[in-house]
Amino acid sequence: GESVGLHLPTLSVQEGDNSIINCAYSNSASDYFIWYKQESGKGPQFIIDIRSNMDKRQGQRVTVLLNKTVKHLSLQIAATQPGDSAVYFCAENKGGFKTIFGAGTRLFVKA
Amino acid sequence: NAGVTQTPKFQVLKTGQSMTLQCAQDMNHNSMYWYRQDPGMGLRLIYYSASEGTTDKGEVPNGYNVSRLNKREFSLRLESAAPSQTSVYFCASTRLAGGPDTQYFGPGTRLTVL
Numbered sequence: 326g327e328s329v330g331l332h333l334p335t336l337s338v339q340e341g342d343n344s345i346i347n348c349a350y351s352n353s354a355s356d357y358f359i360w361y362k363q364e365s366g367k368g369p370q371f372i373i374d375i376r377s378n379m380d381k382r383q384g385q386r387v388t389v390l391l392n393k394t395v396k397h398l399s400l401q402i403a404a405t406q407p408g409d410s411a412v413y414f415c416a417e418n419k420g421g422f423k424t425i426f427g428a429g430t431r432l433f434v435k436a
Numbered sequence: 437n438a439g440v441t442q443t444p445k446f447q448v449l450k451t452g453q454s455m456t457l458q459c460a461q462d463m464n465h466n467s468m469y470w471y472r473q474d475p476g477m478g479l480r481l482i483y484y485s486a487s488e489g490t491t492d493k494g495e496v497p498n499g500y501n502v503s504r505l506n507k508r509e510f511s512l513r514l515e516s517a518a519p520s521q522t523s524v525y526f527c528a529s530t531r532l533a534g535g536p537d538t539q540y541f542g543p544g545t546r547l548t549v550l
Contacts, residue, residue, distance in 0.1 A: 357536035368440070368526050368541030369479070414478065418536040422467065422486060423494065426478030 337433040344402040348415035355417040363412045440542035449517045457512040459527030466533035468510035472523040487533045517549045
């Protein structure tokens with residue numbers, strides 16, 4: 326069935342290092358992928374998105390990579406800061422109104 | 437712009453009680469959504485409204501009703517609350533009426549049903 330999963334439930338990184346959060350998806354028909362950040366007690370916040378006709382997209386300190394061959398999505402955060410500590414969700418959409426969200430990976434940044 | 441706002445922030449109900457969760461957006465977005473978030477699970481879609489005047493069921497609609505009051509407001513009603521409805525509820529909106537688009541989320545309502 327459809328699912329968006331994450332390889333690791335938690336990730337701990339040293340401040341200043343790069344972070345990589347991974348995500349697997351199962352629906353090859355999905356053509357739009359999104360990463361959200363959720364801080365404690367708040368709603369999810371859009372970080373970056375990518376469409377299936379792209380392999381890579383860069384934002385400010387963040388990069389999303391899409392590997393359609395193995396149905397894998399990753400979020401790279403450069404020079405991780407304490408303010409990056411949060412839960413990160415990947416999500417997929419194959420058109421229409423229904424977006425499927427993963428359970429999330431909690432990122433801890435050590436000072 | 438306040439973005440997406442939700443009220444109340446917290447609520448405790450007894451089994452069988454009813455309540456309405458309110459959501460409003462000031463971004464002139466066309467589509468609005470209600471999700472629930474449970475520990476260890478991704479957000480699950482309860483209902484959505486593609487545009488003013490329309491509503492449709494999502495993945496987990498049982499026990500809920502919705503009203504798209506106008507373009508700005510989309511409410512979620514629990515007619516007879518059950519402990520299984522203890523969750524955090526998020527409202528979201530998208531600019532486009534159809535197709536994938538960035539969702540903007542409210543701060544959430546934390547509901548406990550005893």
